Amino acid sequence: MTQMIDKRPDPEALSRIKDILGPKGWVDDADDLAPWLVDSRGVYHGRCLGMARPGSVEEVSQVLAVAYDAGIEIVPQGGNTGRVGGATPDDTGHQLLINMGRMNKVRDIDAANYTMTVEAGCILQDIQRAAENADRLFPLSLGAEGSCQIGGNLASNAGGINVLRYGNARDLVLGLEVVLPDGRIWTGLRRLRKDNTGYDLKHLFLGSEGTLGIITAAVLKLFPLPKERAAALVALDSLDSAVTLLEKARTASADALMSFELMPGFSLDWAEKHVEGAKQPFETTYDWTVLMEIGGTKMDGSAGVALEGLLEEAFEAGQVVDAILPQSEEQRAQLWFLREAIVEAQNREGAQIKHDVAVPVSLVPDFIRQANAAAIALMPGIRPYPFGHVGDGNIHYNLSQPVDMPVETFFAEQEAIHRAVHDVALSMNGSISAEHGIGRTKRDELLRCKSDVELDTMRALKNLFDPKGLMNPGKTIPAPR
Ligand SMILES: Cc1cc2nc3c(=O)[nH]c(=O)nc-3n(C[C@H](O)[C@H](O)[C@H](O)COP(=O)(O)OP(=O)(O)OC[C@H]3O[C@@H](n4cnc5c(N)ncnc54)[C@H](O)[C@@H]3O)c2cc1C
Incomplete structure (x- = not known):
């Protein structure tokens, strides 16, 4: 006979959690909760006991300790912009949502060390701006940067448009602060570029999608702020030329190529048709286009010179058949707006x-x-x-x-x-998830693409950090075959 496990939470534990958080840190009004109970694609809808909004690492720690003892399941949440349903609770109503939005302080910027220490709930765009104000670049950049949080970016190892030059979120972290499922705090906020003292624990939490603990703060790597950016929207003679042009651009720019985004020509038409302000700048619809950008460390026009030289060569070789080179910052921004608009344009064209x-x-x-x-x-x-x-x-x-x-x-x-x-x-020995993660959407598909050794190791690590299986259950790690 199957034994039913009652996952209804102990009311006393819940009231202790509310006491720890205070009124500012607890949301249970249905209207206020609604936007946080559906994922960004509108595919998953959940319910929850309430949403905790802790204001400090100590509060996160105390809440998790109570939840651990009481067996309450936890769903960590950042800006809720994820694409794989990882931040949405299930429909039992027995899970506790922990949204990190109140922990949004930049704790420190060390310009000489090229690092900044930030809390998990900082909005990505705010971090970029804070870095810029210190004449530094934090290069992580993606369409949802106005609302996603750095904790969510790190938990999902986000990618975006500058990975080519700077790496993905995992490559941009020197240290982490994490609360483990039982409430213990791991303070790993080291600002070191070299630290060869055994296993590098931070990499377990980066990309773990909230299944091993809650990231509460991070030390991020900063870079010199590019003084100029030269962009071009180019039309290609063929899809294969995308690879040739990319190869040439990396060499010609001494690897200062920051972005290289492929778009089918008709997607520009769809953007103009469906998204206000988006303009297809070519007179004809080409099969394939690329938006590319080179960053320069000097303000002497050398990035533009490198780009133009490269494009001339590619024209002569017949790989590039047309190009738009923005003449102002506003025109450059319009091209990037077009790149983002093609996503919305496709939504408007149907399912x-x-x-x-x-x-x-x-x-x-x-x-x-x-x-x-x-x-x-x-x-x-x-x-x-x-x-x-x-x-x-x-x-x-x-x-x-x-x-x-x-x-x-x-x-x-x-x-x-x-x-x-x-x-x-x-x-092609490729991956089914380049940057969005696994979450709920692709969990079972992992069974087809990871070996038993990989899956067993993932499960063993999950069990080590979270023996009661309370952190984001049902996400990322598939049940055994
Ligand atoms: C328009 C648009 C464009 C996008 N473009 C890109 C892109 O170019 N590249 C890309 O990689 N992604 C992209 N995304 C997906 C998404 O923005 C990223 O995955 C982002 O990193 C998620 O951050 P978030 O704060 O919204 O996290 P959420 O969606 O809230 O959570 C994501 C996952 O992380 C966990 N989590 C959140 N915070 C924490 C924490 N503090 N500790 C532990 N676990 C946590 C959640 O449980 C969940 O599993 C895009 C999304 C949209 C809507």
Whole structure:
């Protein structure tokens, strides 16, 4: 006979948690909670006991200690912009949501050490600005930067548009402060660039998606602030030229290439059609375009000179067939607005099936061709919309529904299409999640793409940090086959 486990929380434990947090740190009004109980894609809807909004690491520690003793499950949450349902509680109403938004102080900027120490609830854009005010760059940059939090960025090892030059979130951290599931605090806020003293624990928490503990603060790496940025939107003669141009651009710029974003030409038309303020700047619709940007450390125009020289060569070689070079900061911003607008444009064109895959950069064109063939074979009329951070081999391989196909018919094939696209990536030794993480959406798909050794090790680590299985249960780690 199956024994039912009653996960209803002990009311006394809950009232102790509320006492620790005080009225500023507790939300249980249904209207106030509503936006935090649905994920950013609107796919997952949850319920919760209430939302804790701790104001200090001590409060996080005390809340987790009580929850641990009482067996209360925890869902950590940052800005709730994640794409894989990782920050949404389940529908039992028995989980405690812990939103980190009140812990939003920049604790310290050490410009000489090129570091800053920030609390987990700082909004990414605020961190970028604080760094800039100290004449430094914090390079993590992504579409949701106005609302995502650094704790969420680190927990999901976010990528974005500058990974090519500076690495992803994992590469931008020197130290961490984490509260473990039982309430113990690990204070690892070291500002060191060299520290070879055994296992580097921070890397376990970076990308762990809230399954091992709650990140409460971090020491971030800063970089010299580029004094100028030279951008170009270029039209290519073929998809293969994206890889050739990327290769040349890295060399010609002495690796000062910051971004290299691939967009199908028609996505620019869709952006102009659907998103106010977005303008397709070419006179014709090319098959493939790239938005690229070089950062310069001097204000002498050398970044622009390097870019123009590179493009001239590529024109002569026939790889680039047209180019827009912004002449002002405003025009440069418009091109980046267009890049972000293509995401919203696709939403407005109807239902989509999305993927976030990575393959070796040199195989991106092959991946796109093979994935297109596989998707169209399964569903004639489906409209591939591959775009993204090609400089990192990261394709947001999205597919729009065939025109006039009912949404239910389209989504009925979703699993088969996911499988086919992921199979193409896996056949190239690629990844089914380049930057968005696993969360709920891709948890079971991990069974197909990780070896038993990897899965067993992940489960053993989870069990070591969280033996009661209370931290973000049901996310990221699949049950054994
Ligand atoms: C328009 C748009 C564009 C985007 N572009 C990109 C992109 O280019 N690159 C990219 O990588 N992502 C992108 N994303 C996805 C998303 O913004 C990132 O994954 C972001 O890093 C999530 O941060 P968040 O604060 O919103 O985290 P949340 O969504 O709140 O949480 C994400 C995960 O982290 C956990 N978590 C949150 N905070 C903590 C904490 N303090 N301690 C422990 N665990 C925690 C949650 O439980 C959850 O599993 C985009 C999203 C949108 C909406």
